[in-house]
Amino acid sequence: MTAAPFAVEVKIIDPRIRDWGMPSYQTEGSAAIDLFACIDAPMEIAAQAPAVLIPSGLAFYMGDNACAALVMPRSGLGHKKGLVMGNNVGLIDADYTGQVFISAWNRNPPGTDAIRIEPGERIAQLMFVPVLRATLNEVEDFSDSTERGAGGFGSTGAGAKPV
Template sequence: MTQAPFAVEVKILDPRIRDWGMPSYQTSGSAAIDLFACIDAPMEIVAQDAAVLIPSGLAFYMGDTACAALVMPRSGLGHKKGLVMGNTVGLIDADYTGQVFISAWNRNPVGAEPIRIEPGERIAQLMFVPVLRAALSEVEAFSDVTERGAGGFGSTGTGGAA
């Protein structure tokens, strides 16, 4: 099922993006757009050092508090090179209209080669997602009982199908 695109305004803060190409969905089934490293010179991220903030050169106005955006690593960079998000996933709230920054971290072991980032390299991805805002209601007991109840970590086991 295809749905109409959700209109989001984008402000280009780094003019090089016009040369690199406006971030877009790379295939018809892509869930996110790629974000560029808007840096002035190549940089190296040392294994296990503190995460660094890399500007994306973009700001967004979603115009609807029922929307948010998630900044996530690109799968290949995380798996093959060890470049992941320093905050696991970055949350961009609908009312934030400043530049989006990418928190990048080299998860490789100490002593591994640094990860080199080039200006204009696609290093993260941005996914727009719906947001449900809950109206919390304090209760003494829940209105229904579930099969799982309070069973948490590992409560459903680890075995496969019998």
Template structure:
């Protein structure tokens, strides 16, 4: 199967990116490009302190309103160090062409080590995704039903068998 292609214009807002290398896919199977921390100096992220915004030094023009980009944590930083996204997932709409910022948060317990972000460190990843925009129709009752119906959290069980 061939991976989908999307032509996206990128504007380099921080000249250091030219030395660090443009955001890119790190392997042939990678789903997202890495984003750099375009900070002027080491930036300390204290445990449990409010999230802070880190500039990526890049702006994108997706040129296609049927897509968006998701800014996600790098799994190794989250698992090994506790650096996660302050907003869980960042959504970049196709019509936003300003600088992309990364919201970072040190999820470790108070009293744990400070996480230090270095200029040029890869701190997040950005994945381009297709978007479906729904046309909402107000109804009194649904014309079709499902087996699950309105069953909410935990309604399909936690066992290994059929849900």
């Protein structure tokens, strides 16, 4: 099953994007587009230093409040080098039309090498997702129950009865 294309307007804020190539899906099955580090010179992020905001050089207009975008680390950079998002996942609301920034953090232990980021390096990815906006209806008791109920952290793990 292939999802229907969803048109999103993109504004190029940093003209170097045209030289590096517009972000695109790298494979037929890719769920997200890569974002570039639009920095003027190489930068280093020390291990465990505070997260830094790196401009992506792009702004988006989704045109539909039932859509949002998520900024996430590129899996290879996170796993192999330790570069992750300073806020875990960045949420871009449909009504935000300013430049997207990437919150980058070096999760490696103190004393390890800094992570070097080059201008134009693909350092994050952006995934467009549907948004469900719920109407909250206050109740005294829920209209139905589940087997799990209020069982929280670890309630389905070790020691839980199989279904």
